Amino acid sequence: MEKPFILINLKTYTEGTGQRAHNIAGAAQQVAEESGVPIGIAPSYMNLHPLSMHYSLPVYAQHVDGAEPGARTGHVTAEAIRQAGATGSLVNHSERRITLAEIDAAVRALRETGLISVVCSNNVSTSAAAAALNPDYVAIEPPELIGGTVSVSQANPEIITGTVKAVHAVNPGVKILTGAGIHSGECIKIASDLGTHGVLLASSVVKAKAPIAVLRDLVSKI
Amino acid sequence: MEKPFILINLKTYTEGTGQRAHNIAGAAQQVAEESGVPIGIAPSYMNLHPLSMHYSLPVYAQHVDGAEPGARTGHVTAEAIRQAGATGSLVNHSERRITLAEIDAAVRALRETGLISVVCSNNVSTSAAAAALNPDYVAIEPPELIGGTVSVSQANPEIITGTVKAVHAVNPGVKILTGAGIHSGECIKIASDLGTHGVLLASSVVKAKAPIAVLRDLVSKI
Amino acid sequence: MEKPFILINLKTYTEGTGQRAHNIAGAAQQVAEESGVPIGIAPSYMNLHPLSMHYSLPVYAQHVDGAEPGARTGHVTAEAIRQAGATGSLVNHSERRITLAEIDAAVRALRETGLISVVCSNNVSTSAAAAALNPDYVAIEPPELIGGTVSVSQANPEIITGTVKAVHAVNPGVKILTGAGIHSGECIKIASDLGTHGVLLASSVVKAKAPIAVLRDLVSKI
Amino acid sequence: MEKPFILINLKTYTEGTGQRAHNIAGAAQQVAEESGVPIGIAPSYMNLHPLSMHYSLPVYAQHVDGAEPGARTGHVTAEAIRQAGATGSLVNHSERRITLAEIDAAVRALRETGLISVVCSNNVSTSAAAAALNPDYVAIEPPELIGGTVSVSQANPEIITGTVKAVHAVNPGVKILTGAGIHSGECIKIASDLGTHGVLLASSVVKAKAPIAVLRDLVSKI
Numbered sequence: 069m070e071k072p073f074i075l076i077n078l079k080t081y082t083e084g085t086g087q088r089a090h091n092i093a094g095a096a097q098q099v100a101e102e103s104g105v106p107i108g109i110a111p112s113y114m115n116l117h118p119l120s121m122h123y124s125l126p127v128y129a130q131h132v133d134g135a136e137p138g139a140r141t142g143h144v145t146a147e148a149i150r151q152a153g154a155t156g157s158l159v160n161h162s163e164r165r166i167t168l169a170e171i172d173a174a175v176r177a178l179r180e181t182g183l184i185s186v187v188c189s190n191n192v193s194t195s196a197a198a199a200a201l202n203p204d205y206v207a208i209e210p211p212e213l214i215g216g217t218v219s220v221s222q223a224n225p226e227i228i229t230g231t232v233k234a235v236h237a238v239n240p241g242v243k244i245l246t247g248a249g250i251h252s253g254e255c256i257k258i259a260s261d262l263g264t265h266g267v268l269l270a271s272s273v274v275k276a277k278a279p280i281a282v283l284r285d286l287v288s289k290i
Numbered sequence: 291m292e293k294p295f296i297l298i299n300l301k302t303y304t305e306g307t308g309q310r311a312h313n314i315a316g317a318a319q320q321v322a323e324e325s326g327v328p329i330g331i332a333p334s335y336m337n338l339h340p341l342s343m344h345y346s347l348p349v350y351a352q353h354v355d356g357a358e359p360g361a362r363t364g365h366v367t368a369e370a371i372r373q374a375g376a377t378g379s380l381v382n383h384s385e386r387r388i389t390l391a392e393i394d395a396a397v398r399a400l401r402e403t404g405l406i407s408v409v410c411s412n413n414v415s416t417s418a419a420a421a422a423l424n425p426d427y428v429a430i431e432p433p434e435l436i437g438g439t440v441s442v443s444q445a446n447p448e449i450i451t452g453t454v455k456a457v458h459a460v461n462p463g464v465k466i467l468t469g470a471g472i473h474s475g476e477c478i479k480i481a482s483d484l485g486t487h488g489v490l491l492a493s494s495v496v497k498a499k500a501p502i503a504v505l506r507d508l509v510s511k512i
Numbered sequence: 513m514e515k516p517f518i519l520i521n522l523k524t525y526t527e528g529t530g531q532r533a534h535n536i537a538g539a540a541q542q543v544a545e546e547s548g549v550p551i552g553i554a555p556s557y558m559n560l561h562p563l564s565m566h567y568s569l570p571v572y573a574q575h576v577d578g579a580e581p582g583a584r585t586g587h588v589t590a591e592a593i594r595q596a597g598a599t600g601s602l603v604n605h606s607e608r609r610i611t612l613a614e615i616d617a618a619v620r621a622l623r624e625t626g627l628i629s630v631v632c633s634n635n636v637s638t639s640a641a642a643a644a645l646n647p648d649y650v651a652i653e654p655p656e657l658i659g660g661t662v663s664v665s666q667a668n669p670e671i672i673t674g675t676v677k678a679v680h681a682v683n684p685g686v687k688i689l690t691g692a693g694i695h696s697g698e699c700i701k702i703a704s705d706l707g708t709h710g711v712l713l714a715s716s717v718v719k720a721k722a723p724i725a726v727l728r729d730l731v732s733k734i
Numbered sequence: 735m736e737k738p739f740i741l742i743n744l745k746t747y748t749e750g751t752g753q754r755a756h757n758i759a760g761a762a763q764q765v766a767e768e769s770g771v772p773i774g775i776a777p778s779y780m781n782l783h784p785l786s787m788h789y790s791l792p793v794y795a796q797h798v799d800g801a802e803p804g805a806r807t808g809h810v811t812a813e814a815i816r817q818a819g820a821t822g823s824l825v826n827h828s829e830r831r832i833t834l835a836e837i838d839a840a841v842r843a844l845r846e847t848g849l850i851s852v853v854c855s856n857n858v859s860t861s862a863a864a865a866a867l868n869p870d871y872v873a874i875e876p877p878e879l880i881g882g883t884v885s886v887s888q889a890n891p892e893i894i895t896g897t898v899k900a901v902h903a904v905n906p907g908v909k910i911l912t913g914a915g916i917h918s919g920e921c922i923k924i925a926s927d928l929g930t931h932g933v934l935l936a937s938s939v940v941k942a943k944a945p946i947a948v949l950r951d952l953v954s955k956i
Contacts, residue, residue: 131808142797142830164808353586364575364608386586
């Protein structure tokens with residue numbers, strides 16, 4: 069049985085930039101090594117290279133454009149994040165939604181570049197739709213719970229079980245992360261027991277006074 | 291065996307507004323009556339009401355927002371197009387793409403309002419994704435063929451058969467339209483033989499000197 | 513001295529569709545006739561034609577695309593709203609924001625079609641920017657006050673005076689509306705005294721139990 | 735008389751990533767030192783830090799979001815690009831257009847962070863609008879000439895003189911760059927003679943076999 073994957077999204081939080089990004093990455097690496105639980109980190113584009121150089125954690129972009137390299141100013145190509153050391157990318161986070169054709173193109177570009185795709189979705193049916201695009205992961209996050217202190221595991225376990233069932237009906241090879249309000253080992257245990265392969269979280273670690281303490285609690289029931 | 295459905299998108303073509311919209315609707319109604327082939331028309335929002343009043347054809351909106359009624363300026367609700375006499379709506383046309391969450395919300399709003407949803411897609415994988423949202427129709431249109439004189443039936447039959455297979459693997463209840471370059475009875479015959487339930491077309495009828503002649507040719511092999 | 517112009521945005525409020533749209537238009541027409549104050553109404557696209565047919569009020573679209581007629585599904589052209597009887601259109605409302613190039617194209621398309629443009633802005637500097645595009649009106653609405661019960665006249669008179677000054681420095685021919693929270697004759701009097709040419713409002717009329725009573729109060733100090 | 739500023743946009747060209755980005759930056763630095771002409775470079779987000787560390791050239795982001803740091807996944811804050819060593823950012827490039835309110839917020843965020851803003855525009859009136867937002871530079875680029883071999887200096891000098899006049903009427907403190915098709919010292923000389931303060935260019939340098947030769951030609955008439 070594979071251990072659940074914990075992916076930490078630093079967003080554009082002040083507490084997740086500069087030296088703080090390094091502190092969180094260092095704490096995550098230490099807890100990953102102590103526990104054997106795989107932990108990844110999704111910093112700003114500018115921090116992909118420094119964090120991938122200094123830490124052994126897998127590093128993810130927060131967004132990627134599926135477009136080919138070329139005359140596209142301000143876009144982020146899969147090849148460019150790969151060169152910066154990324155292992156994969158979030159796609160279609162609820163704070164950076166893109167069109168269906170763009171999600172498809174981004175998943176395809178990541179696959180062709182040898183990178184891992186994590187497509188975010190907001191409910192059971194969009195999770196199933198995302199699974200049809202054959203990404204590595206679908207990450208279901210009910211938008212109304214993102215950034216809150218009540219986790220999806222507690223508030224809406226049905227959306228997790230519904231997503232697991234719907235995603236696997238469409239594409240049994242896709243793994244499932246769940247997110248929104250995840251803040252403790254108990255949240256992760258519930259999510260795992262409901263059939264998911266890990267969690268996507270942000271504020272509970274990034275805004276913590278002591279991220280390492282939160283991280284140790286997160287892995288405590290795995 | 292159900293006859294294929296022909297849906298005519300008037301876009302914002304000059305040749306599809308004002309009196310011309312009425313002419314095309316009238317011609318379509320006549321050909322539908324002569325042939326027994328179901329024909330629908332998707333005019334501008336402003337023409338939904340007049341065309342639904344004057345003709346017996348089903349009338350579709352070209353786009354709908356899934357959002358609830360409320361403080362949303364310039365949006366188009368499912369309830370509002372229903373009040374204007376619409377039978378359904380296109381969703382996510384390649385000239386009006388929206389996010390995955392918005393497509394899902396639009397399909398849901400149409401369903402709850404008793405209207406028919408036609409979700410447009412650009413390739414096999416996005417067609418499968420659209421099917422997971424449980425619309426009435428998925429309309430596959432390779433963008434590079436839209437508006438051209440070579441039909442998808444002739445240029446890319448594999449995308450049609452691939453879509454039929456992929457959509458039905460995800461959701462056997464979803465019907466499939468195909469579009470892009472459709473201009474003759476022969477195009478429709480091929481599309482039908484490949485397993486689709488009709489076609490979505492625009493310029494070949496709208497920009498024709500004699501739309502009725504094109505329409506008669508379109509139904510000639512059904 | 514010209515009387516202030518009152519423009520009522522029906523948004524997609526349930527209370528502003530169907531028969532209710534007619535009731536509000538009828539009440540607005542009556543109050544306009546009683547008072548001599550010019551009142552306009554911005555209904556859904558589908559209601560442009562019916563309201564422009566049945567009432568003598570100027571009718572505005574809530575949004576318009578600047579693009580030329582052609583292969584643009586789900587778009588709204590200036591020519592199409594003109595054919596539906598519109599006198600003008602809102603552009604760039606805070607609930608339907610568009611790019612700078614799109615605002616410019618919309619203003620230009622409205623002007624070339626003989627329609628009135630009302631470009632919405634969110635602060636003093638974007639008001640000045642909008643004025644540089646030479647629309648008929650700039651409508652300044654601080655987004656945080658939209659839909660509330662405290663009017664911009666009371667909460668933030670500085671933004672009104674700042675806008676009047678900045679807009680006229682750039683383009684003295686542009687008239688200024690102000691909106692957000694406008695709900696009484698007193699709000700309009702303050703806005704007028706500060707140098708504006710009218711108001712843009714929505715919920716205070718649309719969601720009122722008796723729109724005509726609110727409308728009579730709105731014109732009471734003019 | 736200040737020498738014209740040359741800003742090289744690497745876009746997402748393959749020829750502008752990885753080692754090639756370093757080669758172009760090295761060539762630009764050498765030519766800047768030889769000629770005394772100020773040259774800047776706008777690489778991918780991921781290359782901001784490496785290029786700002788290894789070269790003395792000013793480095794610009796290709797896009798920045800005006801939003802405050804916080805729960806915004808995949809966004810690029812002014813503070814984050816400053817930490818990566820950026821001197822400034824392009825805003826609203828025609829390949830990455832944003833709303834008027836977003837342009838205003840980006841210019842404001844750059845100013846508050848001590849960074850230089852270069853707002854791109856597509857014609858005379860949007861240039862004047864951009865100037866009203868008080869950026870450091872407005873960069874006028876007729877979209878139809880971008881990426882081509884005919885420069886705006888030759889094809890449309892009127893748009894340059896019109897922009898200079900309109901921008902300075904709104905805000906005399908704003909400097910003007912011009913772009914689209916710029917590929918030689920002659921193009922820059924014409925642009926300077928018409929009253930601009932420099933040029934924005936991309937393909938002519940990035941896709942050159944020998945960027946240093948193109949750069950030497952670009953500065954040859956200054």
